[in-house]
Amino acid sequence: MSSLPKAGEFLGHPKGLFLLFGTEMWERFGYYGMRAILVLYLVAMTKDGGFGWSNADALSLYGTFTMAVYLTPLFGGWLADNVLGQRKAIIIGGILMALGHFIMGIPHSAVAGMQENVFYLGLALLCLGNGLFKPNISTMVGDLYNEGDKRRDGAFTIFYMGINIGGALGPLVAGYVAAVVNWQAGFIAAGVGMVISVIMQMLLSKKYLGDIGVVPAAKLSQAQSATGTKEPLTRIEKDRIKVIFTMSVFSIIFWMGFEQAGGLMNLFANDYTDRMLMGFEIPASWFQSLNSLFIIIFAPLVAMIWLKLDKREPNSPVKFAMALVFLALGFLTMMLALITEGSGEGSLQISMMWLVLFYLFHTLGELCLSPIGLSMVSKLAPLRLASLLMGIWFLCTAIANKIAGFVGSFLGEGQEAMNNAMSIFIGLGATALISAAAMYMLSDRLVEWMHGAEGNHEPHTQEHILAEELEISATKQ
Template sequence: MSSLPNSGEFLGHPKGLFLLFGTEMWERFGYYGMRAILVLYLVAMTQDGGFGWSNADALSLYGTFTMAVYLTPLFGGWLADNVLGQRKAIIIGGILMAAGHFIMGVPHAVVAGMEENVFYLGLTLLCLGNGLFKPNISTMVGDLYKEGDKRRDGAFTIFYMGINLGGALGPLAAGGVAALINWQAGFIAAGIGMVISVIMQLVLSKKYLGDIGVVPAAKLSAAQSSTGKKEPLTKVEKDRIKVIFTMSVFSIIFWMGFEQAGGLMNIFANDYTDRMLMGFEVPASWFQSLNSLFIIIFAPLVAMIWLKLDKREPNSPIKFAIALVFLALGFLTMMLALVTEGSGEGTMQISMMWLVLFYLFHTLGELCLSPIGLSMVSKLAPLRLASLLMGIWFLCTAIANKIAGLVGSFIGEGHEAVNNAMSIFIGLGATALLSAAAMYLLSDRLVDWMHGAEGQHEPHTQEHILAEELEVAAVKQ
């Protein structure tokens, strides 16, 4: 059993919660700060300190990288559970990620002739470190509380606020530094956030976390392992697995569109958006903060809406359909921007407000869909297959990220990019609407296959629903 030292409370919660809050906030600060400038750095001309890649090559790499961000936690979680323990995995992962950020920040002049090799090394370390860090920090939050402690939902709400705070501040800081100094300085700024995260764990975890996460979970549960033989899956279990597979596949459509944010939309903000505001040019990377800011603002409102609806609250498949409609509305916004402000020339510049609306619609969609994922698997998956089916959910998200990069790469260059962007927006918007209609038509069948699991054993309180809405950042990379 893990024990927590009596280190006192803050705001009614164990102080260890706020250590985990800070650890995750600074890690997300580093990750989202790096992600906000990654594609812009790749396509920047060499005389401006970038690689001068084509949009297609940069977005293809971006898709591969974000896919790896979802795949590596499958291995990192296993290592933590069976070999390292969560605390050691977090520290090792944090060190690897910090090293990755700083390696990406090495000036080209220092590694002349090996710039791309060094860059790939940095990205690899980020992927490996993320695999160890990402799946383990959130699970430690629950271990701070005894079974049945009513404060647990509130704890996750606080923790997820930290994730979104880091996601909002990272692009502002790293993007601002990159615009003011150079790209490498932006990556170093992201790395500094990661270093702070690691130092907090090294210095404070013993005092505020005790031995939570020290011993691998497999060793802790060894004494409780069952020796009984495996039973075949029942019809109810098979039906529920069908629901998980169906909704996981539909989630690919959503994330394929949503994840254009860090790739295609980053380039669109940089090249085809008028970013002048009262004489100040807003860095393109700053738009990457909008999603996290909108989550902080609108998650409580969405939670309140679900609470007010009470028994009329839409079921999970209908929420999926609503999310896909919001996704389509985001792309419709960009289509309207091109129609009303586009000149058909590669030098076209649209208003920043179109991008703000785009990110708003997509965030509202995310708040309808993302909290369902982990909750759905935990409710529907047979206990002996829970980890495997959770892995499939994340595998579909990884596939979506790779497809997102490939779709975005069709934007092309120069004059053709505007027309290509319109085609991409139309294609993604239409796919989202058709998928929403299909999910709506399937909703009754999917609810039947859940066999009563929908809505069972879930406290219908604003605090609980708010925790679910804020969980979106924990499900994201």
Template sequence: MSSVPKTGDFLGHPKGLFLLFGTEMWERFGYYGMRAILVLYLVALTQDGGFGWTNADALSLYGTFTMAVYVTPLLGGWLADNVLGQRKAIIIGGFLMAAGHFIMGIPHSMVAGHEENVFYLGLALLCCGNGLFKPNISTMVGDLYADGDKRRDGAFTIFYMGINLGGALGPLVAGYIASVAGWQAGFITAGVGMIISVILQMTLSQKYLGDIGRVPAAKLSQAMSASNTKEPLSKEEKDRIKVIFTMSVFSIIFWMGFEQAGGLMNIFANDYTNRMLMGFEVPASWFQSLNSIFIIVFAPIVAMIWLKLDKREPNSPVKFAIALIFLALGFLTMMMALITEGGSGDSMQISMMWLVLFYLFHTLGELCLSPIGLSMVSKLAPLRLASMLMGIWFLCTAVANKIAGVVGSFIGEGEAAVENAMGIFIGLGATALLSAAIMYFLSDKLVSWMHGAEGTHEPATQEHVLTEELEISAAKQ
């Protein structure tokens, strides 16, 4: 690990942590601000500055885009490890993402006849930039601390709070500007956030990070890897890999439902929700901030619950089953909204509180999933296969995002949309409940395949458990 410059601490942590906090917060501000208005922009009428696409076409593209967000980091991580180094990858990725935001912000009148081609170029740059940025910045957080430094858990807690702060502010600011100044202004606002992120990294990284992230990781580990010899997998390692594959496949069910947030639920908030509050019409994009806000509020509470349960704390597969139950409760909430609010077709206008409950249940499910995912792979994967198995986890998340777009696209148009939405909510809720039951009955077998890894705990402090609850945020990078 490269030495950290002696620039002093802030709140008990190296100042470089807060540089990375700001870099990631502004990048997430841009990404989630753009994502919150993307589908709404695609379905908006051309006279309102949009493309006038059908719901099905918009949601299908949204699914493809969010799938690419999880696939491109596999290549971006390799380039950073072998060619660029993390710092250079972050800066190049940041510039590409900023360019993507600004290109999407070009008014249609300036590119008449080529609007969609310009839009696709912007999305492509966002995907490529994300691939370079996403997998690299969080690893630099760990490099700020020596092995065994007890501050590391707290550092990731602070860093993940930055992710969610950006995820909360982006939709609020970019969504509001898009609602009053036009879609392109919203995309430009997202680009400004990305530029701030890059400027922070370019101007302050040498002072506060020193040489961290400058040299590709492959060069640093070359001497060690030369002495490594490949050995066949043991039975214990094979069993643990079975757990990773099983949980990864089941994760598709969770993320398939959860990722309706930016697509189907965005359209539902825009078209079928009464958003008037004391004479002010709440922008539909603002609901995209609820997940990040709820994580900030409820992560400490969930952490306290796990601490209180102590030895009765559910194992990881059971927590996964609980997450799927919360997912189902979210869709049950929307089913109740459609049944009790009255109206049909274009006249349907449900209360905003139903959407708030929907996002609350799904966030609680997300927090129950936090001991799984990245933490599970890091605990169970054989060291020589860790990167590949982490890639499989992200690949399953990518597949889930694409399926989410396809499922959401069945909402259709006009008067049939509400009836179709009810069918989607029933289908996703039932699938989540069935998957929860299967996961619960498989839990004992999965724990036995972990061969003791599930029972290996860090000291049970609130800070440590809070870090686990926020670990789910790493998947948002």
């Protein structure tokens, strides 16, 4: 492991955690701001500055793009582990993403006849940059702590808060700018957030991160081995990798349903939801902020529940099963919305409160899965494979995103969309429940394969829990 920086601590954690927190927050501001308006931009009429695509075409591209966003970390993780080091990978990736946002913000009139080609170039740069950025910043969070440090889970919860502060602000800002100026201005607003992220990392990383992420992890692992050569995986390492693969596969089911948010549910909010509030029509893109806002509100509560349960706290596989149950409840909510408000004639406009409940249930599911998953990979992965296995985690998210776009593309248009939406909600909800049952039945075997790395059954100290809660609250997410 790289030597830990001597920059001191803040709220019981290395100050480097809060640099990574800020770097990730602004990167997510850019990504989620762009994501909130992407599908709406694609289906908007050309006279309104969009491309005028069908729902099916827009959702299909959305699925392909988001798949690529999470697929490229597999390559980016390997490149950082073996060539660049995590620090350089993050900076290069951030620069590429900023360029992607700004290219998408070029006015159509400036690239007449080449609008779609320029748009695809911007998307490609976002995908490549994300591949270098995403797995490596997550791995660096784990590298701030020595093996066995009980603060690690709390650190990932704080880090995840940074993701969701950016995720809450990005859609609000980019969505508002797109509504009052134009779509291209919304993409530029997203790019500004990415520039801030890169500047933070370039100016502050040496002081607060020490040499963490400078030397490629594979070279560092080789230097630390007794022989100076690559050693074969031990039985314990193989078992732990099996856990990572198994839980990553189950995460596909969760993200397949969860990622309907940026596609199908974005169109649902735009076309089939009553968004009027005291004479003001809420932009459809703003609903994309609900997930992040709910995480900010409920993450401390969920952490406190784990505290109260103490030795009865569920292990990580059981938490995954709980996440899938919450996912199913979200789709059940939308089924009820269509049953109770979708029987009338004419254009359907359901209450926006149904969408609020939908995002609430899915947020609770995310809190049971995503930060736990990131921490799990960090704890179980051998050092020389850390970024690569973090890339595997995001690879499964990539597969889920493509499936999500494929499923969402069956929405269709007009009144037909309501019948199709009901079928989609039923199918995704049932799949989630079946997967939850399977994960629960596998939980004991998976904990056994962790060989003691699963710390949920170890007693928590009051000092650790209170510090974790204060840290989460103090960041004010």
